[in-house]
Amino acid sequence: xxxxxxxxxxxxxxxxxxxxxLAKKSMPKPPSDNKSRNDEILIVNVSGQRFQTWxxxxxxxxxxxxxxxxxxxxxxxxxxxxxxxxxxxxxxxILNFYRTGKLxxxxxxxxxxxxxxxxxxxxxPEIIGDCCMEEYRDRKKENLExxxxxxxxxxxxxxxxxxxxxxxxxxxRAFENPHTSTMALVFYYVTGFFIxxxxxxxxxxxxxxxxxxxRVKDLPCGEKYSLAFFCMDTACxxxxxxxxxMRLYAAPSRCKFMRSVMSIIDVVAxxxxxxxxxxxxxxxxxxxxxxxxxxxxxxIFKFSRHSQGLRILGYTLKSCASELGFLLFSLxxxxxxxxxxxxxxEKGTKETNFTSIPAAFWYTIVTxxxxxxxxxxxxxxxxxxxxxxxxxxxxxxxxxPVPVIVSNFSRIYHQNQxxxxxxxxxxxxxxxxxxxxxxxxxxxxxxxxxxxHCLEKTTNHEFTDEHTYSEVCMAESVGYRTxxxxxxxxxQGLSTSCCPRRAKxxxxxxxxSTVSVSRGSVQELDTLHIQKSSIVPQSxxxxxxxxxxxxxxCDDTDFTAAIISIPTPPANTPDESLPSSPGIPSIxxxxxxxxxxxxxxxxxxxxxxxx
Amino acid sequence: MxxxxxxxxxxxxxxxxxxxxxxxxxxxxxxxxxxxxxxDLELSTVRHQPEGLDQLQAQTKxxxxxxxxxxxxFKNECPSGLVDEETFKTIYSQFFPQGDATTYAHFLFNAFDxxxxxxxxxxxxxxxxxVLLRGxxxxxLNWAFNxxxxxxxxYITKEEMLAIMKSIYDMMGRYTYxxxxxxxxxxxxxxxxxxxxxxxxxxxxxxxxIETCQKDENIMNSMQLFENVI
Numbered sequence: 157x158x159x160x161x162x163x164x165x166x167x168x169x170x171x172x173x174x175x176x177x178l179a180k181k182s183m184p185k186p187p188s189d190n191k192s193r194n195d196e197i198l199i200v201n202v203s204g205q206r207f208q209t210w211x212x213x214x215x216x217x218x219x220x221x222x223x224x225x226x227x228x229x230x231x232x233x234x235x236x237x238x239x240x241x242x243x244x245x246x247x248x249x250i251l252n253f254y255r256t257g258k259l260x261x262x263x264x265x266x267x268x269x270x271x272x273x274x275x276x277x278x279x280x281p282e283i284i285g286d287c288c289m290e291e292y293r294d295r296k297k298e299n300l301e302x303x304x305x306x307x308x309x310x311x312x313x314x315x316x317x318x319x320x321x322x323x324x325x326x327x328x329r330a331f332e333n334p335h336t337s338t339m340a341l342v343f344y345y346v347t348g349f350f351i352x353x354x355x356x357x358x359x360x361x362x363x364x365x366x367x368x369x370x371r372v373k374d375l376p377c378g379e380k381y382s383l384a385f386f387c388m389d390t391a392c393x394x395x396x397x398x399x400x401x402m403r404l405y406a407a408p409s410r411c412k413f414m415r416s417v418m419s420i421i422d423v424v425a426x427x428x429x430x431x432x433x434x435x436x437x438x439x440x441x442x443x444x445x446x447x448x449x450x451x452x453x454x455x456i457f458k459f460s461r462h463s464q465g466l467r468i469l470g471y472t473l474k475s476c477a478s479e480l481g482f483l484l485f486s487l488x489x490x491x492x493x494x495x496x497x498x499x500x501x502e503k504g505t506k507e508t509n510f511t512s513i514p515a516a517f518w519y520t521i522v523t524x525x526x527x528x529x530x531x532x533x534x535x536x537x538x539x540x541x542x543x544x545x546x547x548x549x550x551x552x553x554x555x556x557p558v559p560v561i562v563s564n565f566s567r568i569y570h571q572n573q574x575x576x577x578x579x580x581x582x583x584x585x586x587x588x589x590x591x592x593x594x595x596x597x598x599x600x601x602x603x604x605x606x607x608x609h610c611l612e613k614t615t616n617h618e619f620t621d622e623h624t625y626s627e628v629c630m631a632e633s634v635g636y637r638t639x640x641x642x643x644x645x646x647x648q649g650l651s652t653s654c655c656p657r658r659a660k661x662x663x664x665x666x667x668x669s670t671v672s673v674s675r676g677s678v679q680e681l682d683t684l685h686i687q688k689s690s691i692v693p694q695s696x697x698x699x700x701x702x703x704x705x706x707x708x709x710c711d712d713t714d715f716t717a718a719i720i721s722i723p724t725p726p727a728n729t730p731d732e733s734l735p736s737s738p739g740i741p742s743i744x745x746x747x748x749x750x751x752x753x754x755x756x757x758x759x760x761x762x763x764x765x766x767x
Numbered sequence: 768m769x770x771x772x773x774x775x776x777x778x779x780x781x782x783x784x785x786x787x788x789x790x791x792x793x794x795x796x797x798x799x800x801x802x803x804x805x806x807d808l809e810l811s812t813v814r815h816q817p818e819g820l821d822q823l824q825a826q827t828k829x830x831x832x833x834x835x836x837x838x839x840x841f842k843n844e845c846p847s848g849l850v851d852e853e854t855f856k857t858i859y860s861q862f863f864p865q866g867d868a869t870t871y872a873h874f875l876f877n878a879f880d881x882x883x884x885x886x887x888x889x890x891x892x893x894x895x896x897x898v899l900l901r902g903x904x905x906x907x908l909n910w911a912f913n914x915x916x917x918x919x920x921x922y923i924t925k926e927e928m929l930a931i932m933k934s935i936y937d938m939m940g941r942y943t944y945x946x947x948x949x950x951x952x953x954x955x956x957x958x959x960x961x962x963x964x965x966x967x968x969x970x971x972x973x974x975x976x977i978e979t980c981q982k983d984e985n986i987m988n989s990m991q992l993f994e995n996v997i
Binding site: 179 | 995
């Protein structure tokens with residue numbers, strides 16, 4: 157509906173004739189409209205491809221490049237056309253945005269190229285229509301992940317250290333990146349070897365060896381060669397302890413290091429040995445001691461420092477946590493249902509294995525995962541029917557979330573590979589500086605304000621926002637009145653309210669028609685946060701001259717950034733916080749009034765890094 | 768008893784599953800097959816083409832270029848050529864985001880929809896605009912009267928006026944200064960009737976309305992306000 161709003165404004169204004177006989181006060185004068193009524197066709201030449209459109213079409217979005225006077229910079233006098241040296245394929249989408257009011261993201265295009273085009277033409281990506289928004293977001297996220305990986309890769313210690321680094325820093329680097337020095341490499345391989353030795357020793361010591369002379373029963377090797385195994389274990393633990401202490405010393409942030417997963421694994425791996433040393437040879441505690449020895453197997457996780465694939469697997473599982481959770485939940489539900497059914501189906505049978513519902517859990521799990529041990533089988537017909545349904549559904553329930561996990565893993569794995577490849581290449585990072593906003597008051601806003609002003613005059617009430625409303629409520633009880641001048645010169649006019657009650661979609665649509673949004677408007681989204689927090693105190697200050705504006709909801713140009721940002725910042729969704737959003741525009745407007753327009757905004761805009 | 772019941776239940780479940788599978792193949796319900804394919808997409812076949820440019824030019828006071836520009840905007844917005852009431856309400860509400868413009872939009876819709884067929888065509892749109900923007904003062908007053916007269920019986924009753932007034936105040940929304948009191952519309956209606964209803968019979972006729980308005984300077988002056996909207 158974006159373009160439509162502008163189209164229908166004359167109609168809405170004309171319909172205001174209906175208020176005239178009822179008006180309590182006299183109507184304000186309409187804004188003078190200087191621009192010529194005649195519409196003309198403009199020619200836009202993009203790298204040789206000529207596009208033609210009505211001037212009005214481009215004027216719909218006065219804060220973009222094509223809608224504002226900025227396009228005059230590209231005007232070619234000789235050929236009487238606007239020439240842009242950009243991609244004509246992309247321009248097609250841009251122009252369609254003006255025509256239809258909806259911005260579509262072409263799937264085959266590179267997301268960065270698209271973003272750059274949007275930035276050039278001054279269109280914020282949030283306007284992308286719902287049909288393409290998801291695709292856009294996914295690609296954007298992917299791209300950002302890739303960029304983040306690259307940043308990490310860059311920051312990763314491949315570049316040579318500054319010469320004045322302390323030994324501690326060098327040590328840490330040696331630990332994190334073994335390829336830097338030979339010593340580090342040696343240490344890396346030694347620890348890897350000892351981890352392997354330790355794990356193999358743990359495994360082998362439980363294998364039954366031939367009993368020594370004088371005994372009949374087979375002994376596990378661990379008891380036969382207990383001294384040898386003890387020595388091996390001691391050696392391994394000494395190495396691990398040494399490594400752990402070294403890492404602890406070298407870590408730049410000890411607390412963070414101690415909380416990291418790898419260090420916890422290290423601790424868990426070596427603790428059982430020390431506890432075993434300390435504990436007396438007591439029958440009671442030896443049971444617990446045996447349990448502790450289980451934790452020695454965690455040493456195998458130390459391999460994840462040595463293997464990237466293992467790390468990726470761990471990361472995948474972490475990122476698929478929701479899918480795994482869903483799998484678990486659905487399986488649990490199914491298990492409970494089927495176990496109950498099977499229990500009641502088999503209840504009548506004598507000497508049945510299904511003694512209780514928890515007992516039937518085992519059967520259900522074994523059946524659903526298609527294991528089928530056969531230790532519990534249904535005997536009744538009903539049991540068999542339900543059992544077969546159980547096994548069929550088990551396959552389905554398990555098969556559903558698995559592809560999601562697999563695709564996640566594949567994506568992360570490939571990303572990692574890409575990062576590795578890119579580590580070999582050089583990277584250029586450009587920090588784009590966004591063009592600043594060009595604020596101008598469009599005639600649309602003027603006319604809309606006049607319309608709202610007429611309504612005010614008809615009813616002899618004025619629009620305000622929530623802040624002043626609550627202020628007045630409080631003030632009236634106190635008896636203090638803020639000065640409000642009701643005479644508003646027509647050039648100040650009204651502003652389109654920032655659609656606080658409207659659905660997000662409509663908010664965007666209204667904003668579309670009056671996209672008086674700055675170029676660096678992506679930054680605007682962030683600046684709003686800053687401004688909201690920083691300017692709130694000022695809005696309540698004794699800027700009485702300004703407060704007269706507060707009652708009209710927003711200013712034209714400033715709030716539209718608010719409109720567009722309203723959906724995105726989580727704090728300010730119009731669906732939830734109806735009353736608060738009017739506050740934003742008024743706050744914004746005050747900021748505008750405070751300094752000179754571009755000045756104050758520049759100041760604020762620069763704070764955010766460009767996208 | 769338990770075994771018997773469970774077996775019956777099991778057999779019942781098997782039958783249900785069987786039926787579900789059969790339904791999948793469309794074997795069981797041949798009737799539903801025909802509409803299943805069609806019911807997916809509901810194509811809107813309602814469309815309207817306006818009368819020719821010349822005819823419209825004869826009926827209204829717009830120039831050809833103005834009509835062209837108006838139609839382009841209209842068609843862009845409503846490709847089917849018709850505006851139904853819901854769309855109209857949505858569009859109109861966008862201009863008054865602070866309040867609830869749907870009631871007033873309803874009245875406005877009825878004022879524009881001359882032939883009362885539930886949708887505004889381009890002709891209705893343009894004829895209405897022509898009256899509002901290029902019409903004589905009398906025509907405009909007539910139009911306003913038509914707007915207020917909800918049941919189009921030629922008389923404005925207090926109830927009708929109250930409804931209109933309430934809808935206008937609804938558009939203002941909650942956050943106003945001074946705060947809209949609950950009886951504000953009622954008061955406004957009283958004042959209006961005091962001014963307009965000459966013979967105190969409780970209704971305002973078109974003649975009373977036009978007469979009173981012509982005597983009111985404010986109203987007459989403001990009638991010229993919106994002439995340059997297009």
